[in-house]
Amino acid sequence: MANGSRQAAWEFFGTELRRHREEVGMTQAELGSRVFVSGAYIGQFEQAFRKPQLDISQRIDEVLQTDGIFERLCRKLIDDKRYADYFAQVVEFERTATRICEFAPTVVPGLLQTAAYAGAVTIAANPFVTDEYVEEKVAARLERAQILKDATRPEYWVVLHESVLRIPVGGPQAMAEQLDYIALLMRDRKVWLTVVPFAAGAYASIAGMLQLMEFDDAPPLAYTETAFSGTLIDDPAVVKRAQRTYDLLRVAALSPEASLTLIASAAEDFRRCVSTT
Numbered sequence: 001m002a003n004g005s006r007q008a009a010w011e012f013f014g015t016e017l018r019r020h021r022e023e024v025g026m027t028q029a030e031l032g033s034r035v036f037v038s039g040a041y042i043g044q045f046e047q048a049f050r051k052p053q054l055d056i057s058q059r060i061d062e063v064l065q066t067d068g069i070f071e072r073l074c075r076k077l078i079d080d081k082r083y084a085d086y087f088a089q090v091v092e093f094e095r096t097a098t099r100i101c102e103f104a105p106t107v108v109p110g111l112l113q114t115a116a117y118a119g120a121v122t123i124a125a126n127p128f129v130t131d132e133y134v135e136e137k138v139a140a141r142l143e144r145a146q147i148l149k150d151a152t153r154p155e156y157w158v159v160l161h162e163s164v165l166r167i168p169v170g171g172p173q174a175m176a177e178q179l180d181y182i183a184l185l186m187r188d189r190k191v192w193l194t195v196v197p198f199a200a201g202a203y204a205s206i207a208g209m210l211q212l213m214e215f216d217d218a219p220p221l222a223y224t225e226t227a228f229s230g231t232l233i234d235d236p237a238v239v240k241r242a243q244r245t246y247d248l249l250r251v252a253a254l255s256p257e258a259s260l261t262l263i264a265s266a267a268e269d270f271r272r273c274v275s276t277t
Contacts (some may be wrong), residue, residue: 006077006092007048008015013073014034014046021046025054050218051092053232054078067205079101082140086230090223091144093232094154099214103207103249104164108178108183111156112185118142120170122254125227149192158193159249160259161204165195172273179267186260194253195262196232207245 021031021042028046029039035056044050052060057074072230078088094100094111102109108117118138126133146155168175185191196203211223220232222242233239254262 006095009073009077010048010051010092013052013070014048016044016073017070020069022065024064026064029135030065031060033092034063044061044218047217049215051077051089053089053234074231084138084230086232087225090230090232093213093215093221093270094144094147096155096215097213098216099155099157099161099212101212101246102163103159103210103246104168105161105204105208106161106163107169107209108164108182108237109158110141111148112158112191113141113145114144114174114178114180115173116170116183120174124169147184153190156191158191159253161196162198162262163204165263168273169260172270176267176270176274179263179270183260183263183267186256186263192256193259194250195219195259196249196253196257196261200252204274206248208248210242212239212243212246 021028026034027039028042032039032042032043033043035054036059041050043120045052052070052074054071054074057070058069064070074113078092085090100111101113103109107121110118113121115138119134119139121132122137123129148156165179171176182191182193186193198204207224211225213223216218218245219234220239222239224231233242253259
């Protein structure tokens with residue numbers, strides 16, 4: 001489904017939500033209290049500024065007695081088999097974010113991955129899958145990264161741990177190309193990227209994979225991920241803690257200039273490995 005079609009579908013979700021809410025004479029605040037969100041959130045759902053998570057859609061159906069309408073709409077809109085179920089909604093939020101901040105402790109973030117790197121990561125996690133499966137996952141990842149090429153692209157801030165630069169995902173050639181690509185995006189000012197060096201010590205352990213997203217007309221979100229699941233967080237207090245953690249990581253990182261030098265040096269190290277084999 002194209003981005004415009006998805007947005008139109010979310011707007012339909014919001015219009016239907018407002019219609020059903022008003023039919024039972026319930027205010028946004030009243031509905032919000034019944035489904036455990038604020039009335040302001042209900043307003044944002046109705047205006048398609050924020051996309052409700054599946055569990056909220058299910059509670060809305062229960063309160064408004066809509067026979068599963070909103071659960072089915074939500075499932076249809078986030079049902080993209082190219083992504084894990086827990087990640088599909090994050091992709092939707094990325095498309096409307098005005099600012100995305102990420103910390104990656106071991107693996108290059110998906111929005112920055114080359115095809116070879118993405119393929120190697122996919123095979124490492126799924127060693128018995130078909131070539132067609134790998135190609136589908138890689139294509140989805142590259143398509144997702146198109147937001148960085150749009151005229152309305154979000155500000156994209158990334159903090160990498162130095163481990164990301166040293167782990168030879170896909171082999172030396174693939175890593176050299178991956179690091180060259182990151183350096184190119186930095187030089188083209190598509191991403192503001194810094195590296196937390198090994199010398200920073202304990203800072204590497206204060207967070208796992210972390211993504212923060214900001215929006216024009218909705219509160220910020222945080223997303224964390226492990227190898228087998230991900231958690232989308234909209235609790236303001238928890239998001240604030242995540243933002244503070246990200247700030248600490250940025251303080252521990254090298255300057256952008258020093259980071260670029262380190263990335264270029266790591267790429268050259270991998271190229272030397274290629275030339276000696």
